[in-house]
Amino acid sequence: DSGVTQTPKHLITATGQRVTLRCSPRSGDLSVYWYQQSLDQGLQFLIQYYNGEERAKGNILERFSAQQFPDLHSELNLSSLELGDSALYFCASSFTGESPLHFGNGTRLTVT
């Protein structure tokens, strides 16, 4: 158990809808990272927050947004969903930008 908690485990929704994925980092970790893993793209870095502030951005679509709250949990919001957004979404946390990342077990999103 990595100590990173992601909810929900599975999510099925329709095209055009909006969903929110939640991540609770390991106790004491200040950084949260979001990754997307689809069959044809591998693990893609989306965005990182450190202590509430955005620190790095990857290939995150404009339809996607994220935030990290004062209690350090994070949410990834996906809107105007398309079939191609179906993927595993992983959250990871680390104490600092120099500490190893520890990953949760992901949220499997299916868009129908």
Add this chain to the structure above:
Amino acid sequence: DAKTTQPPSMDCAEGRAANLPCNHSTISGNEYVYWYRQIHSQGPQYIIHGLKNNETNEMASLIITEDRKSSTLILPHATLRDTAVYYCIVRVEWSGNTGKLIFGQGTTLQVKP
């Protein structure tokens, strides 16, 4: 960003050592080599990391060549549960508390009875 090259797949007999190679010829002096693995769509699991010295922990050993252009992850006694995709990653952007990991395609290690 420093890139890594790994063989797409490898086999290993159960109980034998698994040696997974990685090339990172463009690595910079302050970049670390990280190894993660992912077992069947679970979240990636941290294994080990190093800068230039060899490292060992309860899971594996990491051997980095003197010129740092390549490394080898060693699982000393592979078990069936070690079957996974193994990722070798050069970590970028340490400043300002960034530290994202950029994953490549990895090596699929199949441990066989």
